[in-house]
Structures are given as C-alpha cells and as structure tokens.
Amino acid sequence: MAWLNYHHLMYFKTIAQTGSIAKASTKLLIGQPALSAQLKTLEDQLGCALFERRNRGLFLTDAGKITLKYANQIFNLGTELQTILKDQIFSASPTIKIGALDSIPKSLILNLVNFIRKKTKVKIRLLEGNVDELLREMASMQIDMIISNYSGMSDNKNIFSKSLGKTSVSVYGSKKFLFLKKNFPDSLNSQPMILPTSHSKLRHDIDHYLHLNNIHPQIVAETQDTSVQKSMGVEELGLLPLPDFSVRALVKNKHLHKIGMLKDVTEEYWLISQQREIDNPIISSIIDSYNFSAV
C-alpha cells in the first residue's frame, strides 16, 4: 500500500474544520490553488472523495468524516509528543502509576494495589487502555508498570516481563446452568455464552478449544471488560469462560457455579516494566517482591 501523505492529511483536517479551502488557506498562510491541488492528490491517493462539491461549498462525505476522526487523533498524538519532548518530563514522581489492560480481572489489580499500600504510603494512580496506549505512556514515563495477560507486547530490549502465575480457565454460570455439568463440554452446544472480545489472547484460546471439541455455542455478547462479563453472567444472560481465580468471590457467594474446566486453556498474567537509567527504588522493589499467588 502506497503510504499516506501526512501533510496532505493535515491540510485536509484544516479544510474540514474551517469549512472551506478559502478560510483554511488564510489560516495556513498559503494560497487557495495550492490547497486545492493538495486536497485533490490526497483524494486520488486514498481512492475516494473526501468532500462532496456542491455548488461553491465543500461538504464532508462519509469517508471524509472517518478520515477527519483519524486525522484528529493522529495530530493530537503528534502535538502531544512535541510537548512531552519540550517539557522533558523525565523526573521520578511521588505517585506510582499502574497501567492495566482492559481485560485484566479487577481482583488482580486490587490485589496489587493492596500489596503496594502495605509496602508504602505513596499515591497510586490506575490507568486502563489498550496495548499501544499503555506502552506509549510507559515510554513517556506516564506509567511505571503494566499488568498484562501476555508478555510479548513489544520487541523492545529493555522491557522486563515478570510472570505473576498461571491459572486454569473454566466455564461458569448461574444456578440454572448447573445441569450442563453432565456431558461437559458437549453440553455447551448452542448454549448462550458471553465471551471476551477478540482483542484478547484468552478469546483466541477459547475459540480454539471450542473448535477442537466441535462445540458451537450461541454468542450472546462480547466484552472487553471482565467485570461487565461477570455481571452479565450473574444476571443469567449466559455462560462465562473465565480464569478460575478471578471468580472465587462470586463462587463463594453462590452467584456463580463452576460448570466444567476447559482443558489446556490457561491464562497467564505478567507485570511489565521498563528498565531505566534513573531507577525508582520503590517501583523496583514492588516488581521484585510482588507475587499474585499470594492473593
């Protein structure tokens, strides 16, 4: 794929926001013809019209609207980068900042927070997000460590991954699904199921298991967030394949019941951090000593 010209995209953004080439041209301090030409080459390169030319006005097409959203985020990132580099935020802060992948069980996060609170009275800040975001924020020192469920997030040499342990995965459900214990896992066929989204490794493992055993459940919903997933299970919307440890509390109160184990499907959790020149002793001590088996 021929690569996108980001200067053209920048011009497009200004045109879209000001509403016309004329206004954009005064703002950008270049002439109308230049802008018009650049816009045209962008459209040619993308292979679709970004504006609908109605009479003497420009109106965003659907493709244009999509492009504008992307352009906004792209250029926001760019200016963010510039300010970060300008301000040189390279200082150790009195706050420990932890990033968590959306799909990490809250109980694990909570366990880590409790552990840190016992060790030190420093302020803790929790952020969630996807892989790209969290890695970016770790690079720019906005995050000290990441809790993740896979270790190969980055090919970067000076990123450390420490395993927090492995857990088995089972199918859980409310009382009314208990009869599926008999003849498990075949009994799962065409039963309602609530799955993590395909962003997660766990989802792929589950799909693989279902495929191997030739099981075809009815997928009711997909979600990134395990706590929403659990709530949906408690509300009897469907069955939940989940790491065993993450539902212990709910199993104890009988809100959920174990239906059967997914053989060979496991979930492993990792604590990821970046090796830095200026080492924060609090953080390294946490990384060294924390272990989630202690949950």
Add this chain to the structure above:
Amino acid sequence: MAWLNYHHLMYFKTIAQTGSIAKASTKLLIGQPALSAQLKTLEDQLGCALFERRNRGLFLTDAGKITLKYANQIFNLGTELQTILKDQIFSASPTIKIGALDSIPKSLILNLVNFIRKKTKVKIRLLEGNVDELLREMASMQIDMIISNYSGMSDNKNIFSKSLGKTSVSVYGSKKFLFLKKNFPDSLNSQPMILPTSHSKLRHDIDHYLHLNNIHPQIVAETQDTSVQKSMGVEELGLLPLPDFSVRALVKNKHLHKIGMLKDVTEEYWLISQQREIDNPIISSIIDSYNFSAV
C-alpha cells in the same frame, strides 16, 4: 509550536526499527545521505537528540524511545485509515456494538445490555476506551452508540446526544468511616480518599467542591475504572465520591455506607449516536426508547 514533519518521523521510525541508517536506506529505497539529513532536521525541530551516536552505531535516547512509541501509534492509525477506506466497510452488521467511556458505572452498561436483550436477540459487543478512540470507531462504523458522561464530545453536526438522566453524587465508605457523618463535609479533611482520574468531568467537579469548602483529603489512589474504585472502598482503603445510583447494590448489602451528599455535584449520562444515511432500525429504536431511570 512549529509543526511536526511526519515524513521525517516516518523515516525516523524506520531507522529506529532497522537499527541503522544504512539498512533503513535500502528498505526505503533512498540514499544514506538523504536519510541522515532528514533525521538531523527532525532532531533539530524537536529540539533534542533521538539517537546517541556511539562510534558507528545509533542507539535510541530516552527521547527517541518515547518518539518511537508515538510514531508507531501514529502510523498504525494511518494505515488503519487506509484499509478502512479501501475496504469501504459501510455495511450494517448483525451485531450491535456499544462503546463505553472507561468511567461509566458498569451497572449502567449492564442495564442497557439487559434492555437490548429484552428487545432483540441480536449479538452485543461492548468496547471501552477514551473519547478519541470511541468517536473514531463510531465514525468508521465500528461502534453504533456510545455511553458517555458528557455530551460535548465532538462539534460534529450529525452526532446526537440523548440524556439518560442526572444523578446526585455522595461520599461513600465502609463502616469504619461512618463517624464522619457528623460535621460533614468538614470531617472529610485529611481522610483517605479514592478518586476518579482527572480524565473525567466528575473529578473536576469534585475538586471544585473540595476547594470551595476548603477540604483537603489525603488522596490514596486515582483510577479510571469505577468498579476498581468501589472495590478499593469496600476493602477500606478510603472514601469514595460516587453517583448515588451506581452504588445502590453495595449500599443494600451494607458493603458501603453513605457518609454525606456533595451539594451541587451531579453526574449526567448520555447516549451518543451518529446520524447516518443508511439507518439501522434496531439501533434507532433502542436509542429512542431506552431510558435509564427504568433501572
């Protein structure tokens, strides 16, 4: 701020990934001198060195590592845009996709899901993320609607915001904090508190309230995720300022107790969708009829 040259950034990314200007130059089909020059102008413009020149090798500086992460995300977005436009994914799907801001109480999400399940048996997909991400995914049809706690997400004309209702906000805590009821809100002074991160409007409102009343709590932790926040409260880590309706269940089981109301602090929830030419009837009917007061 003089604006970033994204072509230079692209070259930088290739150099960083291949490890040398020489390798990058063969990959990009341009000469070493050109690349070297472009890299230099980028460094000049950013005002800091991205590589450390040691002998004949290049090694990323801290600033370089940060820049690389940003560059990766920026160019990922760019290619994503191109594929979306190429494939013209402009079709209505058999799945309803809902985006939720991280800070939305899970009970509200769950309520909406239940409502949809009652209305139709279509598959539901839930995604979380920040404002930029969700708006982008809505523009590119990867999301049908967004649950948000503020309405002014975008200046786009054809985005519809529908209020789901307003709730008051109070401070909650475990049993051991009940004594703070007396002399509220002054009693909050130097008490441990768990707050939402400053990404959210609610946090700003809370800060404003505390400032007005000259209260200085001890901030134990900050989090984006309301369910983690609640868990921390139940574990007695500190006090929680939260929308009343979102903790009803926990108050009922006596896991949390209301300490006092934050006068004039409120939280409003919105259902946001995009007006499209090809209208999905299921989605519009949901948007029209759903109302969270029915929780």
Add this chain to the structure above:
DNA sequence: TAATATAATTCGATTAAATCGAATGATCAA
C-alpha cells in the same frame, strides 16, 4: 437583471524541499 462578491479550480512559472553522487572520516574485524 445586471453587478458584485465569494469559492473552487486550472495552468504555466517559480521556489523550496528532498534526494543524489562523490568524497570524507571514523571504526571494526581480519
């Protein structure tokens, strides 16, 4: 309805930015 203002576009000329090629310096490995 003709005159004026506004907006986008086209076209050849011009300018600025990027690239090349040849040469230089620096380092490593044999």
Add this chain to the structure above:
DNA sequence: TTGATCATTCGATTTAATCGAATTATATTA
C-alpha cells in the same frame, strides 16, 4: 595494514509544493 561498514558533509539535481493570474460557477444584492 587493508578492506568493509556506517554515518556524515557538500554542491548539483530532481521532485514536490507553491505562487500568480486567469477561469468558471454560484450565490447576493442593488
């Protein structure tokens, strides 16, 4: 020491972006 590898410097050249003048089309209004 010699050849190989890699980054850099410098003037020449090519390519891409921009300008200015002119053109077309369409609203606005006198």
